[in-house]
Amino acid sequence: MSGEVLVDVQGQRIRLSNLDKVLYPDAGFTKGDVIDYYSRVAPAITPHLAGRPVTFRRFPDGVAKPGFFDKNASRHAPDWIKTAAVRTPGSTTGAESLDFALLDDLPSLVWAANLAGLELHVPQWLVGPRGGRGNPDRLVFDLDPGAPATIVECCPVALALREALTEDGLTPVVKTSGSKGMQVYAAVTTSTAERTSNYAKALAERLEEAMPDLVVSRMAKDLRRGKVFIDWSQNSPNKTTVAPYSLRARPLPTASTPVTWAEVAACESVDDLTFTADDVLDRLDDLGDLFAALVEPGPRLPQ
Structure with missing residues (x-):
């Protein structure tokens, strides 16, 4: 299945692409396998992501090729993805803040996996009520x-x-x-x-x-x-x-x-x-x- 497929995930429509693309060549593990893994692990992982701005490490060409860190979700996120504007002093982009994704639920996790966001990195604090950084928890x-x-x-x-x-x-x-x-x-x-x-x-x-x-x-x-x-x-x-x-x-x-x-x-x-x-x-x-x-x-x- 190398084209695109439109799926409904808990009421959110997500267009999945390149499901047969191999992202882990040594294991033959495809993008479809990545999405399936994150879908099945969602009940365990989402409580540890909820309320925490996520930095993705994306590998659209697989782990044998260089990946990149992606913090700014506003460039490609659908309007139903929760985001938080977090101050980023010293950012290489020069921006005072970036819109980080909050992966609080299954549809958000599937969306991230479809971007080949293989690695999900989070801080040791929760986003505050007005988007600020909470104290470490x-x-x-x-x-x-x-x-x-x-x-x-x-x-x-x-x-x-x-x-x-x-x-x-x-x-x-x-x-x-x-x-x-x-x-x-x-x-x-x-x-x-x-x-x-x-x-x-x-x-x-x-x-x-x-x-x-x-x-x-x-x-x-x-x-x-x-x-x-x-x-x-x-x-x-x-x-x-x-x-x-x-x-x-x-x-x-x-x-x-x-x-x-x-x-x-x-x-x-x-x-x-x-x-x-x-x-x-x-x-x-x-x-x-x-x-x-x-x-x-x-x-x-x-x-």
Whole structure:
């Protein structure tokens, strides 16, 4: 089916195109497969996207060709797509604000998938009542292994973060990045935009001091070989991280997948924590949304 087809998705008419186009050549995974995946994962992913401006990483020619980041939805969105005008200081476009899409429902998600928006990235805050940025409601630690380290080396770091966060009264959850590393999250309540970054930086530095052979909290790449960089800066209101259940632009259609702490503790190889789109759908049937706790209000961060 290489032409176009008009479909009705919960009352919204969407023109889908190039459904047979292969976007993941190594797996023969087509644009139609991408749309099908996002349609089926919608009940799990939309609560984690709702109210958050989405930055797309689009690959209209497939993952073997360069993709691009797309933030301004107003250029191509139908009028029923919810958008939020968000200030973008320092934007390369020179615009003071851009209209970001809010993917709160199934039709919006299908529309995004039809644009070959393979990766969906969101900030750790919700859009406020008048379109402004809310204070952070999520804390994130992005664990990035420096070669030859892999996600296997990320696991003891994630477990150490879990212990520290739990001691501080938080309920951490963990997911693979769908690429090389993993991310630890916790729902929080904050009163300033800088609160989560300051807390995350202090904890990352504490773990670097306690685990110097494995952990680095500084961004310099020459410090990261064979270690796990705890990227606390992802808590900046200007940054985004890949959403849970989002596909990644890798040779295979892997996804950023919530996992259990038991799986983290038992990990012995990269394959243990590598999940494709089909794996994610099977896991949702068996385990439900392991990130469900993240959509509930979290406690205040300790001083």
